[in-house]
Structures are given as structure tokens and as C-alpha cells.
Amino acid sequence: MSFVLGPNQYGKAENRVVRIYRDTARHEIRDLNVSTALRGEFTEAHTTGDQANVLPTDTQKNTAFAFAKEHGVTSPEDYALTLGSRFLDVTPAASASRIEVEEYAWDRIEVGGTGHDHAFVKRGGEVRTTVVTQDRSADEPRAWVVSGVKDLVVLKSTGSEFKGYLKDEYTTLKETDDRILATSLVARWRYETTEGVDWNKSFEDVRSLLLETFATTYSRALQESLYAMGSAVLAAHPEVAEIKFSAPNKHHFLVDLAPFGLDNPGEVFVAADRPYGLIEATVQRENGSDAGDAWLTVPGFC
Numbered sequence: 108m109s110f111v112l113g114p115n116q117y118g119k120a121e122n123r124v125v126r127i128y129r130d131t132a133r134h135e136i137r138d139l140n141v142s143t144a145l146r147g148e149f150t151e152a153h154t155t156g157d158q159a160n161v162l163p164t165d166t167q168k169n170t171a172f173a174f175a176k177e178h179g180v181t182s183p184e185d186y187a188l189t190l191g192s193r194f195l196d197v198t199p200a201a202s203a204s205r206i207e208v209e210e211y212a213w214d215r216i217e218v219g220g221t222g223h224d225h226a227f228v229k230r231g232g233e234v235r236t237t238v239v240t241q242d243r244s245a246d247e248p249r250a251w252v253v254s255g256v257k258d259l260v261v262l263k264s265t266g267s268e269f270k271g272y273l274k275d276e277y278t279t280l281k282e283t284d285d286r287i288l289a290t291s292l293v294a295r296w297r298y299e300t301t302e303g304v305d306w307n308k309s310f311e312d313v314r315s316l317l318l319e320t321f322a323t324t325y326s327r328a329l330q331e332s333l334y335a336m337g338s339a340v341l342a343a344h345p346e347v348a349e350i351k352f353s354a355p356n357k358h359h360f361l362v363d364l365a366p367f368g369l370d371n372p373g374e375v376f377v378a379a380d381r382p383y384g385l386i387e388a389t390v391q392r393e394n395g396s397d398a399g400d401a402w403l404t405v406p407g408f409c
């Protein structure tokens with residue numbers, strides 16, 4: 108039997124980098140979880156144990172922290188682009204770098220009606236994400252930015268139905284024209300370019316549009332809501348090439364209160380945690396740009 112090394116990458120996962128801007132009395136905070144990875148000609152490291160080509164994951168970690176000071180964190184995307192370029196510069200064997208950043212948002216604590224200068228409260232739940240890939244294995248170097256949001260938990264208490272679906276002898280689900288629709292959304296969108304984008308503004312605008320469209324679209328299924336949300340983003344954001352969703356359908360089942368002599372016209376539900384429907388979809392432009400390696404090792408999407 109003989110073997111060869113298949114696809115591989117290595118780096119330091121989940122560096123918890125917190126950058127405080129304290130140049131004035133009013134501090135700013137960027138709270139990041141940074142995962143770095145390199146791909147390329149690292150066969151020897153695996154097959155003969157020769158580590159001559161390997162930039163240690165420890166060095167990658169150190170650089171992640173040093174760059175938070177030297178280059179700052181104006182946005183997760185710019186930080187990741189700078190860090191990924193650096194790793195390519197100092198690692199000749201690397202053909203590509205992949206930097207994944209999650210950002211946790213903090214709000215200022217309100218004191219006497221104004222936000223405190225240096226005391227913060229963590230914003231619940233949702234996480235801003237980016238995956239920046241830079242590849243130099245082809246004639247022209249290529250780069251991709253895939254940004255997004257995860258754990259964005261949303262719920263509509265009406266304005267959602269599910270009926271007219273395929274039925275067989277195992278179907279027990281009752282049709283409904285008024286149900287709760289809830290999900291913990293993961294959305295990731297690929298940018299057309301890595302330059303000239305106001306990453307923070309684009310993120311805020313896309314996020315707002317996703318929420319607004321979820322709220323205002325009458326939903327005949329989670330599938331329809333996702334498609335409407337994606338279409339709204341592509342229509343308003345030429346800088347976005349495509350958007351992918353992974354949306355668990357967080358079922359809320361109406362509780363039968365009849366045994367207690369109570370009616371229940373859509374007022375009391377049991378929130379089930381599992382199993383859940385898992386609806387995944389991509390909304391893309393017709394004849395859109397080539398995604399290249401943008402989605403390579405981005406898990407959890409169809």
C-alpha cells in the first residue's frame with residue numbers, strides 16, 4: 108500500500124485578540140477571535156518530518172497580536188487582509204493564506220443617558236465574521252473576502268405560514284397559515300473585490316437589510332424568506348457577489364391546553380431545540396463572478 112498527502116492546511120486557531128484604542132479618554136474596543144492558516148508545499152513536514160518550510164503556528168499567533176498594535180483593527184476585513192499578506196511574504200512555501208475573524212460587539216454602558224468612555228457591556232448573541240483568502244499559486248495573485256454574521260437569532264410571531272406541501276403516508280404535520288417563524292441565522296456573503304470597500308458600513312447595511320427583509324416579508328416558508336433576504340442584499344449592494352444562508356428552523360409548537368379547559372389561539376408555544384429543519388440556500392447573480400477558493404474550508408453551507 109502506498110499513500111500520498113492530500114489537501115492540508117495549518118495555523119493557529121482562535122487567537123482571542125482584544126485591541127483597545129486609548130489615544131483619547133474615550134476608548135474604543137475591538138474584540139476578535141482570529142484563526143490563521145497556511146496552505147502550500149508542506150509535504151515534507153508531514154512525510155519526512157522536515158519543518159524547514161513551516162512558519163510555526165506560535166509565530167502566526169504572535170503576529171496576530173503584534174499586528175493588532177502595529178496596524179490596528181479598523182475592520183476585521185482590513186486586519187485579516189494585512190495579516191494574510193504578511194504570512195505569504197515570510198513563508199515562501201505557502202501558496203495561500205486563510206484568515207478567519209469573528210468579532211464580538213461591545214456597547215458602551217449608559218450612565219446618566221450617555222455612553223461611558225471606558226466601560227462596556229457585551230452585545231448578546233450575534234457574531235460578525237470574515238474569511239479572507241489570498242492565493243498566489245496562479246499567474247495572477249487572487250484574493251477573496253467572505254464576510255457575514257452568525258448566531259443572529261430572529262423571530263416573527265405572525266406573518267408566516269406553511270401549507271400546500273407534499274404529503275405521503277408518513278406526513279402528520281398540520282398545515283398552518285399563522286405560525287411562529289424563528290431562526291438562528293448564519294449568513295455569509297462574498298465580495299466582488301478586496302479593495303475600496305467600506306467594510307464596516309457594508310456590514311452594518313447588509314445586516315440591517317437582512318433584518319428588515321425578514322421582518323417585512325410575508326413568509327410562506329423559511330426558504331422564501333431567505334431568498335427574499337438574499338435578493339434584497341444583492342439588489343442594494345453591487346459590491347456583494349453572492350450570499351449564502353444556513354438557517355435552523357427553530358420550531359415553536361402550539362401547546363394543547365384543551366385538557367385544562369383553555370383555548371390557545373396562537374398564544375402559548377413550546378420552543379423545541381431539536382430536531383430542527385435546516386434550510387440552506389445561496390442567492391447569486393446570474394452569470395456572476397467565479398468564486399474561486401473563496402468558500403474553501405468554510406463549513407456549514409451547501
Ligand SMILES: O=c1[nH]c(=O)c2[nH]c(=O)[nH]c2[nH]1
Pocket residue numbers: 269280327328329330356384
Ligand atoms: O419553512 C419551512 N420549510 C420547510 O421545508 C418545512 N418543513 C417542515 O416540516 N416545516 C417547514 N417549514
